[in-house]
Amino acid sequence: MVRPTLRHVSAACLLGLTVAACSPTIETRGNLAEKARLDQIRPGVSTRDDVAVTLGTPSTVGTFDENTWYYIGARTEKTAFFQPEVVERKVVVVRFDENGTVADIQELDQSAGQQVELVERTTPTAGRDMNFIEQMLGNIGRFSGGQGGVRQPGMPRR
Incomplete structure (x- = not known):
């Protein structure tokens, strides 16, 4: 009979944690209507x-x-630290x-969607970029009311 040592127990725990971390997490968001529920809705008969x-x-x-x-829903899978992957996406359109x-009732799946490319441009602005130190030092004395401060309209000069 082989007695488990601390090394064997540690290796088994590490292997168990590794396998558990690799199992995907499944999430459902929105209203993912099932086929059985959709079959209960009859055009010309069912009401709002x-x-x-x-x-x-x-x-x-x-x-x-x-x-x-519109009934919109999606099911995603996420493994460990990777980005979630969309497994199923459905939009049900009910017209009255x-x-x-x-x-009319219509089902749209992922194949009916379109990929939209995001634009990485930035809008130019007037002025300049300041780092944290410049922002903090730039405000010293600005609101103190002394000679270097900004005077409010209607306030007398000292």
């Missing part, structure tokens, strides 16, 4: 109240059309007619 009970309140309502509800009955 039916949709609210089945899917919950919408993530957002159309800006220019209150008769369009004037009577509040579902006219």
